[in-house]
Amino acid sequence: MPVFKVPFNGYSVKFSPFYENQLAVATAQNFGILGNGRLHVLQLGPAVTERAAFDTADGVYDLCWSESHDSLIVAAVADGSLKIYDLSLPPASNPIRSLHEHARECHGVDFNTVRKDSFLSASWDDTVKLWTVDRPASVRTFKEHAYCVYSAAWNPRHADVFASASGDCTTRIWDVREPGSTMILPAHEFEILSCDWNKYDDCIIATASVDKSIKVWDVRSYRVPVAVLNGHGYAVRKVKFSPHRGSLMASCSYDMTVCLWDYMVEDALIGRYDHHTEFAVGVDMSVFVDGLLASTGWDELVYVWQHGTDPRAP
Amino acid sequence: MAAPADPTPSSADQNPQTPAVEQTTVDDRRGSKVEVVKESYPSSVFVNSEPIREEQVQNAVKFLSHPKVRGSPVIHRRSFLERKGLTKEEIDEAFRRLPDPTPSVQTTEPVVTNQDGKIKSSADVQTQAPTQVVQSNPVLPGGNTLKLETDSRFHWSYAILAVGFLAVSGAGTVVLFKNAIIPRLKSWICKVASEDEEGLLKKNNGKPSIAEEAATAAKVAAAAASDVAEASRQMLMIKSEEKKCFEELMGLLNAQVHELRSMMTAIKMLEGGRSRNGKLVVEQHDDERFLGTSSKQPYANGKTVLGSHSVRSSSRPAPADPSVAPHPKSYMEIMTMIQRGERPSNIKEINDTPPNPNQPLSNPRLAPRPKPWEVSQPQTNSTNILQTQESSKSSNYKFPSNPLSGGDAALWWQRKNVRITELEAGNEKKPGSSNVLGNEQSAKRSWVPPQPPPVVMPEAAAVIRQPKKPSYQKEQTTDNQLLAPSPDVTDELPRITRIPEAGGSTEANGKTSVLSSSDEIQAEENSRY
Numbered sequence: 100m101p102v103f104k105v106p107f108n109g110y111s112v113k114f115s116p117f118y119e120n121q122l123a124v125a126t127a128q129n130f131g132i133l134g135n136g137r138l139h140v141l142q143l144g145p146a147v148t149e150r151a152a153f154d155t156a157d158g159v160y161d162l163c164w165s166e167s168h169d170s171l172i173v174a175a176v177a178d179g180s181l182k183i184y185d186l187s188l189p190p191a192s193n194p195i196r197s198l199h200e201h202a203r204e205c206h207g208v209d210f211n212t213v214r215k216d217s218f219l220s221a222s223w224d225d226t227v228k229l230w231t232v233d234r235p236a237s238v239r240t241f242k243e244h245a246y247c248v249y250s251a252a253w254n255p256r257h258a259d260v261f262a263s264a265s266g267d268c269t270t271r272i273w274d275v276r277e278p279g280s281t282m283i284l285p286a287h288e289f290e291i292l293s294c295d296w297n298k299y300d301d302c303i304i305a306t307a308s309v310d311k312s313i314k315v316w317d318v319r320s321y322r323v324p325v326a327v328l329n330g331h332g333y334a335v336r337k338v339k340f341s342p343h344r345g346s347l348m349a350s351c352s353y354d355m356t357v358c359l360w361d362y363m364v365e366d367a368l369i370g371r372y373d374h375h376t377e378f379a380v381g382v383d384m385s386v387f388v389d390g391l392l393a394s395t396g397w398d399e400l401v402y403v404w405q406h407g408t409d410p411r412a413p
Numbered sequence: 414m415a416a417p418a419d420p421t422p423s424s425a426d427q428n429p430q431t432p433a434v435e436q437t438t439v440d441d442r443r444g445s446k447v448e449v450v451k452e453s454y455p456s457s458v459f460v461n462s463e464p465i466r467e468e469q470v471q472n473a474v475k476f477l478s479h480p481k482v483r484g485s486p487v488i489h490r491r492s493f494l495e496r497k498g499l500t501k502e503e504i505d506e507a508f509r510r511l512p513d514p515t516p517s518v519q520t521t522e523p524v525v526t527n528q529d530g531k532i533k534s535s536a537d538v539q540t541q542a543p544t545q546v547v548q549s550n551p552v553l554p555g556g557n558t559l560k561l562e563t564d565s566r567f568h569w570s571y572a573i574l575a576v577g578f579l580a581v582s583g584a585g586t587v588v589l590f591k592n593a594i595i596p597r598l599k600s601w602i603c604k605v606a607s608e609d610e611e612g613l614l615k616k617n618n619g620k621p622s623i624a625e626e627a628a629t630a631a632k633v634a635a636a637a638a639s640d641v642a643e644a645s646r647q648m649l650m651i652k653s654e655e656k657k658c659f660e661e662l663m664g665l666l667n668a669q670v671h672e673l674r675s676m677m678t679a680i681k682m683l684e685g686g687r688s689r690n691g692k693l694v695v696e697q698h699d700d701e702r703f704l705g706t707s708s709k710q711p712y713a714n715g716k717t718v719l720g721s722h723s724v725r726s727s728s729r730p731a732p733a734d735p736s737v738a739p740h741p742k743s744y745m746e747i748m749t750m751i752q753r754g755e756r757p758s759n760i761k762e763i764n765d766t767p768p769n770p771n772q773p774l775s776n777p778r779l780a781p782r783p784k785p786w787e788v789s790q791p792q793t794n795s796t797n798i799l800q801t802q803e804s805s806k807s808s809n810y811k812f813p814s815n816p817l818s819g820g821d822a823a824l825w826w827q828r829k830n831v832r833i834t835e836l837e838a839g840n841e842k843k844p845g846s847s848n849v850l851g852n853e854q855s856a857k858r859s860w861v862p863p864q865p866p867p868v869v870m871p872e873a874a875a876v877i878r879q880p881k882k883p884s885y886q887k888e889q890t891t892d893n894q895l896l897a898p899s900p901d902v903t904d905e906l907p908r909i910t911r912i913p914e915a916g917g918s919t920e921a922n923g924k925t926s927v928l929s930s931s932d933e934i935q936a937e938e939n940s941r942y
Binding site: 129130132135168171176182188191192194215245257260269282283285298299342 | 498
């Protein structure tokens with residue numbers, strides 16, 4: 100299975116929604132504390148090759164592919180800006196946009212898969228902003244969280260609904276047509292680092308927290324979680340529902356492992372991979388190949404492997 | 414003074430109440446607005462549908478009334494209540510019920526740019542105006558000011574009290590000086606004078622006392638000196654110990670260095686003299702007992718029988734080149750470096766600004782592919798609404814979703830769930846669309862869906878469409894009240910839920926799925942009449 104070494108510490112990895120052998124990696128120098136950043140676009144094959152790389156002044160914390168343009172990538176940069184890159188243009192013309200409105204680091208970015216023209220940015224300035232690619236300014240700002248917002252995720256079926264995960268220990272559900280949040284889930288007692296919707300049941304949302312657990316919630320009865328998934332040894336950094344199977348999700352954690360869960364099953368942990376030698380910070384599942392996983396971490400490595408196989412096998 | 418002063422306090426009295434009244438009415442209005450919204454989406458699952466829990470609200474009121482909580486920022490109070498599981502409505506209700514509505518309460522509402530915000534800001538202005546009026550007439554401090562419960566009043570009386578206190582304390586110290594200190598000074602001066610007179614007499618008597626004092630002082634000094642000496646002695650001891658440890662460490666390091674050097678030479682010899690049977694300075698066995706070695710490396714006793722050691726040496730894997738690439742610094746090292754103010758040396762100056770901020774986007778080469786969850790289950794956006802209308806499926810998602818705006822015309826053909834937009838100003842991801850930012854911000858529906866697709870087959874459209882001229886004009890406008898003309902349709906929901914039926918019926922007719930929105934609705938309405 101291919102492994103790719105990047106020069107900086109990995110922060111996020113995302114498969115392309117257009118090409119099944121393409122993925123992008125967001126990296127930041129010096130563990131993202133202070134330094135430059137780089138966005139890599141990789142091509143899978145017998146070996147992993149780098150198709151493009153873009154340098155940034157500050158670390159890149161997250162990225163998302165456009166759902167409408169096969170060559171556009173949005174990068175969330177630690178200086179609070181969002182950079183848009185067009186792969187079909189020569190590197191000298193990139194980035195094509197720099198959207199700078201956040202007062203603090205941009206930590207998460209997510210593209211709308213239903214309407215395919217807008218994206219959200221989650222920032223440590225406690226706000227979430229809504230953008231479209233053709234506008235230089237944000238369309239909406241959602242300011243209600245009392246602390247850093249770490250991630251925002253669009254609902255896979257409802258074009259106007261999204262969720263945000265914040266360090267104020269709540270997850271909020273928003274509707275872009277409403278002025279404020281429509282639901283507040285006090286999901287954990289500690290900071291919530293990531294959230295994601297179930298692709299096959301749009302009322303199910305999973306939240307991952309510093310308290311080492313992942314909780315699965317049904318927004319229709321949100322007082323009690325549907326499932327609590329314990330098994331990670333440290334904070335869970337990212338959670339991602341499978342695009343192919345309804346109850347399957349992947350998570351990565353500061354315990355350097357990537358775990359696979361099925362929350363409908365009694366023993367939910369169905370796979371654990373400890374291939375990383377530093378914090379595992381980014382994980383993604385391919386929409387084209389069922390069971391294809393990608394992960395990256397602070398050990399400056401990007402792994403792509405099939406569930407059930409050893410990521411480090413050559 | 415009294416006459417003009419009287420009306421102002423009374424008017425000021427009323428005014429603080431009116432903002433409160435206004436505030437409640439605003440909140441009621443807002444609450445009713447929220448309810449209206451909820452009624453129009455009765456079963457939207459992404460909204461709290463629980464009624465307000467009285468117990469939680471009362472607990473919240475108690476929490477908010479606590480004096481310590483009063484001093485904390487409002488955002489922290491709200492965050493605490495949210496973490497305890499209270500819904501927005503319950504938190505708002507608790508703030509409303511607080512016994513003393515302060516201006517800070519108004520800041521708890523989320524930042525919105527709609528009518529509610531404007532009304533509240535006008536209420537704020539009203540509270541401030543009467544206070545300024547009364548401040549300009551400084552009536553007697555204390556009594557009159559205490560009647561009115563605005564913050565500026567308290568500042569006045571507090572300031573006056575503080576000034577008075579300072580004056581009193583100043584006067585007191587002066588008095589103290591006069592009464593106590595000056596007599597002491599006088600007496601001291603007298604003493605000195607008298608001592609001079611008696612000095613000669615008391616000299617002899619004074620000497621022994623002086624001598625005693627000197628003796629005690631000398632003893633104390635001696636004790637202090639001895640302490641100092643001890644301390645310095647201990648320090649010396651510690652230093653010597655440290656020196657010893659250092660020397661040991663140095664010795665060990667030297668030994669290691671020598672070991673490495675010897676290994677290097679051995680390797681060089683091995684690589685160089687592989688064909689030769691000669692001098693192999695084999696020191697490998699030394700690193701096994703390096704801990705005990707002294708600084709002088711036993712090169713002499715390193716030479717051993719060639720055979721055995723060559724086997725051993727050749728069987729050992731070649732160690733890495735000592736001049737290896739710098740090991741990446743650990744996270745903690747970088748953190749401490751930055752906390753000390755140092756900048757890591759590997760950071761470069763990079764200019765990542767866009768070379769052309771108006772660079773036009775390239776055309777997409779591929780149409781968006783459907784997601785696995787969209788393909789395996791029928792598109793629920795449209796089918797849910799369709800089925801709710803037919804009441805065949807118990808779906809909860811009655812609130813409408815905006816259409817899947819495809820990038821190209823091909824998409825519209827692919828997508829079977831052509832959903833018509835909520836006919837507000839169109840927003841499109843295609844470049845060159847009109848900017849309707851202001852429109853969005855003011856409307857409650859702040860999301861601006863794409864423009865309706867163009868008519869592809871006019872003949873088909875004409876067949877379906879009832880010939881009604883105004884509909885063409887409506888199609889062109891990008892107004893919120895696009896569908897207002899129909900008197901029956903005041904609520905948006907029926908309008909919107911009718912739309913997919915139009916889409917479904919047109920498909921059933923086998924016509925194109927690409928139709929303009931208003932035409933379809935007109936068709937529906939006409940068919941119903």
